[in-house]
Amino acid sequence: MWKEVIDASPNIWSSIGNTTPNLERCLTKPENAPLMVALRLTQPHTNRELLNWDRSLEVISRWGIADVDSHVEGARKERYLSALEANPAPMLRSLNLTDYDHNAPYGVEIDLFRGVAPRFRELRLHGISPKNWDSPFFSNLRLLSLSRIHGPTMEQFLEILEACSCLESLTLSFFHVNGNVSALEPRRAVNLLSLDSLGISGLAPATIKFLLRTIKAPFCRDFSIQPARYMGYQDAATCSECINVAFTSFLTTAEDVRVTISTKPSRVYVRATERDKDGVFSVRLAGYSAHSVWSTFVPLLFPETSPVTIELAFGSGDPNVLLETSAWTLHGVWKIVLGLGAERVIQELAVAKAIDDGFRWMWPRLYELSVDGVDGEELLRMLEARAEAVTSGRMLDDQQQRPVPLKLLALGRSCKVSPTILEDIRRFVGEVQTENPD
CATH class of the missing domain: 3.80.10 (Leucine-rich repeat, LRR (right-handed beta-alpha superhelix))
Incomplete structure (x- = not known):
């Protein structure tokens, strides 16, 4: 049958x-x-x-x-x-x-x-x-992906987008636009109200900026950008300029949006998801980039008073990129997750020199910290320094308010924390959660 x-x-x-x-x-x-x-x-x-x-x-x-x-x-x-x-x-x-x-x-x-x-x-x-x-x-498309091809003129391409008003996903990779884009005059906006995902890689910065200034996609929730590299590396200022255009012209809100930014050979991945029930943004950063990228990106993405959850999954690199006070709205950070490879960040937070700098890097509003792959003694020194700053009144946020106590510390399986050190850590934290089998 x-x-x-x-x-x-x-x-x-x-x-x-x-x-x-x-x-x-x-x-x-x-x-x-x-x-x-x-x-x-x-x-x-x-x-x-x-x-x-x-x-x-x-x-x-x-x-x-x-x-x-x-x-x-x-x-x-x-x-x-x-x-x-x-x-x-x-x-x-x-x-x-x-x-x-x-x-x-x-x-x-x-x-x-x-x-x-x-x-x-x-x-x-x-x-x-x-x-x-x-x-x-090129009309009535819902998905369009163009990669490593000879493209049309910019005007022809924008006409294609206008003919695809229901477009949901647009990907452009090493897409060569004919003509001098830098000489083009601003034109009417292209409204893509259904666009949910936009990925751009390997395009000239001038092309990226023109597209982001022209395309209006207020409901886009997945955005990635990697400008073309010249001389074997990506100029940080150029990338910063593209990011600035992205967040001032193309992305009109930081709510419920996933953002990926790559500046090879140094990679930057930024992920911002929707707010949780407490109204806290969540952002994931992996890798390092030039200070100018962060100082441009962060203030645009997060309003000054917005609480932020930050997950850092750094490998080797200079932790000062993270600690630069000019690059962050520090008083808005509520929760930090330090993943494997973030040992140098903890080391930097524990040194005496940082204590003398006024503890702005300590994130005064921080109430929850998750760490993995760090040494217990260095973590303890950091918590002792923060506690001393809290009690002495020398650690104030941007509004001259005392920092909140650290309520929760979560230790991953790869943390090297002895039972004795763990007991000392508990003196500075409201609650300690550990996955360490020991």
Whole structure:
């Protein structure tokens, strides 16, 4: 009975690929149902992969969802590109097209599907550029991803965005815009009210700033930016400028937004999630970057009076980036989580020199601290210094108020804390939670 049901269900047979056995049967069973195609051809390849690849290209007109990844060169590549140009694809709704060519870093240009426009909902192009950027392909999209391709002019691209008013996800990576963007005059805004995710990497800073000043997406909740690098590194001032534009023009609120910023070779990942029940923002920082990045970023993201939860997952680096008073609205920090690799931060907090600097780095409103991978003696010295500052009145916040006592200290499994040190730590904290099996 089940065999009869399977034979009578065309959708079961509609998924094909270059390793699918008995491909011809899969092509006849679905009748006229759209095909879900997943093709990947590399060098070397088997006879079956080659035959299935060629046969699948012959039925492009039946593609409904296609994920095609080509790593071939020479005559094989020419036949593949010719097939994409010569055949219309009226049933296609989702296309992920990838072509790797070391001789063409920004991809090849072809006239996709004879210009017969399928009604795309999702379009991802990597290494393949359409010759005609005015194509109806670029309308009513919900997802658009363009990577390592020759782009249109900026005006053409903005017209594409205007034709995709329901766009939910936009990703641009090493997307080359034709023309001098720096010379462009401001134009009317492009409103993308449905945009939830925007990712930009490898674009020139001028292009990034122009896009962020022009696109209005007030409900975007997932934003990542990595400007193109020059001379092997990313200039901190340039990145700061892009971040400044992002938070003054593009991101209009810090609530319920996830932000990722990368400035290779030093990486910065910033994650801000929605407020918790107490109205506290949460931000996760991993890695270090130049001071100018933080001094620009933090005041824009967090209002001065907003309580903030900060999670620090630093590796090796200069803890002074964290401790710079000019870079943080310190009195708003309520909770700090120091992850593995943050030993130097604790060491810096425990030294006498920092005590003489007025304890601003101690975060006066801090009431909860979570640490992992730190030494118990250094942690104890830090808590002793903070307690002495609290009782002496020498540690005041920006509003000349005494700091709050530390209510909770959570110790991770990798903390090296002896029972004796643990008892001493308890004298300075309302409650200690430990995962250490000892």
